[in-house]
Amino acid sequence: MSDKQITVVIVGMGFGKEFIPIYQSHPNIKAVGICTRSKQTRDELTAKFNLDPNLVFEHFEDVPKRDDVDAIHVVTPVPDHARMTLASLNANKHTACTIPMAMTVEDCKAIVEAKRRSGKVYMMMETALYTREFLYGLNLAQTGQLGRIQFVRGSHIQDMSMEGWGEYWKGYPPMLNGTHAISPLLKINNTIAETVVCHGSGRLSDDLASRYGSPFAVETATFTLRGSDVVAEATRSLFDVVRQYRESYDVYGTKMSFEWEQLQDEEHVVFDGGENASRINVPDTDELLIEPIKHFTKREKIDDPNHVSFLQGAGHGGSHPHLVQEFVAAIVEGRDSAVDAALAANYTCAGICAHESAMKGGIRVDVPSFDE
Numbered sequence: 219m220s221d222k223q224i225t226v227v228i229v230g231m232g233f234g235k236e237f238i239p240i241y242q243s244h245p246n247i248k249a250v251g252i253c254t255r256s257k258q259t260r261d262e263l264t265a266k267f268n269l270d271p272n273l274v275f276e277h278f279e280d281v282p283k284r285d286d287v288d289a290i291h292v293v294t295p296v297p298d299h300a301r302m303t304l305a306s307l308n309a310n311k312h313t314a315c316t317i318p319m320a321m322t323v324e325d326c327k328a329i330v331e332a333k334r335r336s337g338k339v340y341m342m343m344e345t346a347l348y349t350r351e352f353l354y355g356l357n358l359a360q361t362g363q364l365g366r367i368q369f370v371r372g373s374h375i376q377d378m379s380m381e382g383w384g385e386y387w388k389g390y391p392p393m394l395n396g397t398h399a400i401s402p403l404l405k406i407n408n409t410i411a412e413t414v415v416c417h418g419s420g421r422l423s424d425d426l427a428s429r430y431g432s433p434f435a436v437e438t439a440t441f442t443l444r445g446s447d448v449v450a451e452a453t454r455s456l457f458d459v460v461r462q463y464r465e466s467y468d469v470y471g472t473k474m475s476f477e478w479e480q481l482q483d484e485e486h487v488v489f490d491g492g493e494n495a496s497r498i499n500v501p502d503t504d505e506l507l508i509e510p511i512k513h514f515t516k517r518e519k520i521d522d523p524n525h526v527s528f529l530q531g532a533g534h535g536g537s538h539p540h541l542v543q544e545f546v547a548a549i550v551e552g553r554d555s556a557v558d559a560a561l562a563a564n565y566t567c568a569g570i571c572a573h574e575s576a577m578k579g580g581i582r583v584d585v586p587s588f589d590e
Contacts, residue, residue, distance in 0.1 A: 220550045223248035224312075226289040227273060227281050229302060231259050234293030234316075238267050240542045243510045246550050249273055253281055278302055282309035289549060291343070292316065295384050296395065300325035303340075307332040312339040314545045317397045319559075319566040323586060326563040326570075330588045333559035339548045341541075341555035342562030346398040346465065347405055348544075349535025350515070351486065354500040355469055355476045359406050364471030367407060372399035372452040372467040379457055389422060389429030392437040392454035393576065396569025401557075402467040403450035404443065410564040411441040411450070411585040416572035422458050432577070435459055439572035444587070452572075507539050514539035560588035 226241055228234045231254040241250045251273025252263055260274050275281050282305050289312035292302045300320035306313040319342050320326045333340040358364045378387045418434030427433045436455040466478030475489040485497035504512035515536030548555040571583040
C-alpha cells in the first residue's frame with residue numbers, strides 16, 4: 219500500500235459523523251476535518267474525536283479554499299449536493315458525495331465535466347452497492363452461480379413523515395432520489411440504463427403534492443439496459459404509504475435466484491432449482507476490507523443508532539467502511555472510483571428521467587449516458 223497521506227473534510231454532520239472514525243482509522247488519512255453550521259455539534263465532535271481545530275469549519279465556502287485539504291466528502295441535504303460538489307471539483311479537490319449526485323440532468327452533466335477538467339477522483343457514495351446483501355448477490359453473479367440473469371427488481375420504500383427528516387423532503391418526487399433502488403440493478407448486470415418508462419400511482423395529500431408539483435405516492439419504473447436483454451424494475455415511495463422501511467433488490471437467474479427479506483432481520487431467500495428455497499443470513503463483508511477499518515461493518519459500530527437514517531435501514535448494511543476504502547484507494551492509486559462521475563450520473567439520471575416519464579403519463583424517456 220502507498221504511504222500517500224490525505225487530509226479529508228466531511229461536510230454535514232447528520233450521518234456524516236459516522237465517517238469520522240473510519241477515516242481516522244485509515245492508514246492513508248493524515249487528518250480529518252468537519253464542516254457544520256451548528257457550534258454545539260462542532261464543539262462536541264472536536265472533543266470526542268480529538269479533531270484539529272484548524273480543520274473544523276462553520277461555512278462550506280471556506281473548505282475548498284484551503285490548500286491543506288486534499289479531499290471533501292459531502293453529506294449534506296440533497297439540494298446542496300450539486301453546488302458543493304462543483305465547488306469542490308472546481309477547486310481541484312477529490313470529491314465524494316452522498317446520493318443522489320444532483321437533482322437535474324444539467325447538474326449531473328456539469329459535475330461530469332468538472333470531474334474531467336479537474337482530473338480528480340469523484341465518487342458517489344452509494345451505500346446500496348456496498349451492503350453485505352448486495353455484495354453477496356454480486357458475488358453470485360460474478361462467479362456464475364446465478365447463471366444467466368433474467369430479471370432484476372429493486373425497491374426503496376420509506377416513511378419520511380418520521381421526525382428527523384429535513385423539511386425539503388416533504389412531497390419530494392420518489393424517483394428523483396431513486397439510486398438506492400436503481401443502482402444495484404444496473405451494477406449486478408454490469409451496465410447502465412438506456413431508456414425508462416415510469417408510472418405514478420396513488421395520490422399524495424394536497425399539501426405534499428403542491429410542494430414539488432408531483433402528485434404520486436409511488437413511482438414504478440422499468441429500465442432497458444445497454445447491451446442486455448434484461449429489463450429492470452424499480453419502485454420508490456416516500457410518503458402516504460404504510461410499510462416498514464425496505465431498501466431491496468431481487469435477482470432471478472437460470473441457475474439460482476435471490477430475494478430480499480420481507481421484514482427486517484427475518485432472513486433472505488435463495489432459490490436454487492425446482493421448488494427448493496432456503497433462508498439465509500448473508501455473511502459479513504469484513505474480509506474485503508483492510509484490517510484497520512474492517513470492524514466498522516458491524517451494526518454496533520454505528521455511532522448514533524437513533525439517527526433517522528439508521529432507525530430506517532439497519533445501519534446501511536455495513537457499507538460505510540467500503541465507501542471510505544474505495545474513495546481513498548482511488549485517490550492513492552490515481553484511478554477513477556468504482557462509482558465515478560459518469561456512472562453516478564447515469565444512476566442518478568435514471569431516476570430523474572423516470573420521474574419525467576411518470577409526469578408525462580408513462581412515455582419512454584432516453585436516459586443519458588456520460589461515457590467518454
